[in-house]
Amino acid sequence: MHIVVCIKQVPDSAQIRVHPVTNTIMRQGVPTIINPYDLFALEEALRLRDRLGGEVTVLTMGPPMAEDSLRKALTFGADRAVLLTDRFFAGSDTLATSYALSSAIKKIGETWGPVGIVFAGKQTIDGDTAQVGPGIATRMGFNQLTYVAAICDVDTEKGIVEVERRAEGGVQVLQTKLPVLITMLEGSNEMRRGSLTSALRAANAEITTWNAEAAGVPDVQSCGLRGSPTVVKRVFAPTPRAERAEEIGKPGMSFEELADAAMDEIFARHPTVEADLREFAAGQQEEWR
Amino acid sequence: MTDAPQKKPQPAGGRAGMRKELPEHFKAYRHVWVFIEYEHGAIHPVSLELLGEGRKLADKLGVELAGLLVGGDREELLAAAGECWEHGADLTYLIADPILEHYRNQPYTKALTDLVNTFKPEILLLGATTLGRDLAGSVATTLATGLTADCTELAIDDERSLAATRPTFGGSLLCTIHTLNFRPQMATVRPRVMAMPQREAGRTGRVVEHPLDMREEDIVTKVLRFIADRDSNEVQLAYADIVVAGGLGLRSAENFQLVKDLARVLGAEYGGSRPLVQKGWITSDRQIGQTGKTIRPKLYIAAGISGAIQHRVGVEGADMILAINTDPNAPILDFAHLAIVADALEVLPALTRAFSRRLSVNRLAG
Amino acid sequence: MVEERFDAIVVGAGPSGNAAAYTMAKEGLKVLQLERGEYPGSKNVQGAILYADALEKLIPGFREDAPLERHIIEQRMWMLDDTSYTGVHYRSEDFNEERPNRYTIIRAQFDKWFSQKVREAGATVICETTVKELIRNTQGKVIGVLTDRDEGAVMADVVVLAEGVNGLVGQRAGLRDELKPDTVALAVKEMHFLPRETIEARFNLKGDEGAVIEAMGTVTSGMTGTAFLYTNQESISVGIGCLVSDFKESGEAPYALLEKFKAHPAIRPLLAGSEVKEYAAHLIPEGGYNAIPSLFGEGWVIVGDAGQFVNAAHREGSNLAMTTGRIAGETIVRLNRTRQEFSATNLALYKKRLEETFVLKDLKKYRKLPGFLHGNKKALFGLYPQLVSKAAQTWFRVDGTDKRSKEKEIMAAFRKSRGLGGLLGDAYRLARAWR
Ligand SMILES: Cc1cc2nc3c(=O)[nH]c(=O)nc-3n(C[C@H](O)[C@H](O)[C@H](O)COP(=O)(O)OP(=O)(O)OC[C@H]3O[C@@H](n4cnc5c(N)ncnc54)[C@H](O)[C@@H]3O)c2cc1C
């Protein structure tokens, strides 16, 4: 089966800094990584390929330097990589992103064989919307399986997949027909390392690079800023709280005295907490009887 | 000082999308809608929180607030409609069809897009739950409109447009996003980000029913089974009145027991910072913060947690935050209300003792 | 095992490994470079000084696209006691030249750029791959390396060890000794982020001009070591390093020293309000000429820090690394071209050529310095800074005392603390060590 995995290169948000004056992101020196959630999708795709045969194509839309993350995906064992890059794509929101990606997936299917499964991460750590996956499914008319914790069965003959999906308050076991779009839940697997052979192959691999035209995007007006219905009007830093925490206790207090002082302060400031607690304690007492 | 004329502030970008030119066919779009997540016989609290927020938006716009109820059992949905009215809705749109018994993307997407295309709301809000996120993306894509995910603040600007504020870049910054030229303006909000509105008993409203117009054969995805969580912290942690949490300052998995001990005495839920999940000290459903749960308790006790921005955004809604930290300069002291600057490994047991003493004294007296 | 065979394998993608790989790949050799970090430079996250000359010899047009932070127009050399500094500042408009001689860089970005050049030259670069050991044939000749990946062995005609100061591959293979605590310094560094304008205002800079401070004195609490501060575009690198043996002896914690340096009244205002990121520790080989191991053998050569090529007196390292890497590369290219074997006898050419360059000439010149600094550390890093500061203060404080009495007072203070013989002896030995 031919599987496509959408991965995104993101700044390692743990290392992002904000310019204190201009409130802009200081990207200088911030390393980029493959969106961590996408690795679960990629590993799941590789496992399916190893089991069922076929090929895994990784796809990303981003600046030319996003090639790094595609090479990394090849090191892990993906068979092919496609980079979608064009100035028309700049400034895309989730709607425009899913438009461009779904056009490219169609083209990938035409070029290297029909696509049975598209994988996406649960969400990204920069955009953090979890909407691109569902957007791709809708555009392509694929059945959509989000928050998948495990893929139980794939029957390529009958064209059926069965998955466990995280839902509110429990796990749904769902069955649906290929082709599907799956977003994987974190923790569902662990990324493999990749052999030296695949690392060598990845280092020298040709990365297919498509602009909007090459990817067969029908309408560039639907891409990038122009194709994005949402508009970011303001970016700002969270406002600090006016006052800092009041420190409880005086030097030399024992821990018991500190704890008592803290409790008094809590009860004084928030009488309902005290009332709740007394009610709770009384309830416990009832249970005792 | 130079006497060069001051440059006029330019509107950012000056791109087509920045200007509001609402196409003619969107001008009829009116009213604020909230998708009511109704599953397993109950409304998800986030939907009621959104009704509270939606009420404010509708009042500002001078329009009506509607709840959208879709599901399998008409009677149950009608009962739920009452709950919507009591939480601020003026009317409920209702689609009852056995096909909608369990959540599935395809029929739910159709139900919502049909309602939108027929009744034309200007704003549509959904909870950012697993269900809401699954649904919102396909609805927005089908309608080809804008969607702002995980908002922390919603407001109406001077041009009657929805200003949706959300964290970006790992919570280091906030951004305000508008959907100027498309309708409806869609947004999702995580549970507990908005306050639960006061319930107004006896408040009533209207019901508008709509057909689904779909057959089971049209739907390819089947729900084979549903395995309910045995220990569902999913909801409990987010809705607890008191939460006790620990961070890396606790130093070892064993010491986390001190957090649990205090939580037990307080009848509280417990949780922790993300590194604890990564280290396997607690399960991921106990993680508090931007990529974990947002909580809004009356009292939040944070022991050995530095208060990184990603943690902060998940706890800021607490009425009162008590931080226990050895470092008087830890960032958490910038947003906590009370602080004990001391070793959490000593303070936690002392608090456990103090509370049980105070509460059991009362027990003897009562 | 990997089927593909290479002309040369380079272990490490720091400045020395990159220089070697670049030189060979540019000449058409089939080169494989292995780096254990996530990307080249990932293990080297902070600021440093780049000496243009060594890089120019490799990539003459590097200024066009290399991520350079600031070119240095001002050098401050400070001697600190707890409350003061005495210093020399040299600032010159001449450094605002077309092809500046020294730049501040951020290694993570610079190494990445350099590595890109290596790739463009045609080498195969693989990261997140640690070389575990050398593979030898029955005659003991090195014929490849074993990595920590599956199917992890790969063969080549020659292996260049550019694995840095603490490289274990060479040690494990018995090609060089374990590091000795008194020939290696431990440095800790931090990056302090500040808006560009703030940095420029605090250091009186404009555009891409930069300033650096090198400091020694009581901050190291009598240990052999120095502290530094470099201005980058939007950040300041600060660090301090002392001999590992001194840390052991004194029990001082490296980060505590850094805190002390940052809290010094002359340093603190320069860093005020900054956001700190990337605390890191790294070793610097400081054994000098006498600590250099054998540099070549059957099928292998050592370059850069792995060969102890650091001039501690002048804080030069990356330029020696690039130069040794380049010359090793050129030697290998020549042997490859003339179809000669990579035997120890033939690779000896590498060392011979090094002797003709500043690398071995400088290291030879300063070969007595490490011993001198180490032997006189109490005086150099405790007493003298205090005396000098006291002298300056006596001299500059106008308090009604006549100048001659002040001179006497200063001289008396020096003599009392160290004795005339000691002072003269120190001066003499320092001059000898420097010569
Ligand atoms: C994309 C992204 C998403 C993230 N999402 C989340 C999230 O949802 N939730 C979250 O929590 N984090 C999140 N993080 C991680 C976050 O940035 C911080 O790394 C994390 O919150 C720090 O956890 P901590 O406070 O437990 O540990 P630390 O930052 O290491 O702090 C430990 C604290 O304990 C104190 N301490 C030490 N010893 C003691 C003692 N004996 N007694 C008392 N105090 C002591 C220390 O002074 C320090 O303040 C996210 C990060 C990223 C990049």
Ligand SMILES: Cc1cc2nc3c(=O)[nH]c(=O)nc-3n(C[C@H](O)[C@H](O)[C@H](O)COP(=O)(O)OP(=O)(O)OC[C@H]3O[C@@H](n4cnc5c(N)ncnc54)[C@H](O)[C@@H]3O)c2cc1C
């Ligand atoms: C605090 C400090 C400040 C300095 N400041 C300056 C300065 O301002 N100017 C200057 O010129 N020099 C400076 N130096 C010295 C300079 O950093 C070094 O001389 C230079 O980096 C040496 O280059 P190298 O390529 O030999 O080693 P390194 O830069 O250490 O590179 C070695 C590489 O090999 C990799 N590696 C190691 N073992 C393996 C293995 N088994 N398998 C695969 N890969 C491996 C490592 O990850 C690393 O990337 C400074 C050093 C320190 C510590």
Ligand SMILES: Nc1ncnc2c1ncn2[C@@H]1O[C@H](COP(=O)(O)O)[C@@H](O)[C@H]1O
């Ligand atoms: N630019 C992109 N290129 C490839 N895949 C993407 C891109 N943006 C988002 N995705 C995929 O969509 C998922 C959800 O992204 P988001 O909606 O931004 O949270 C990610 O985990 C990726 O799998």
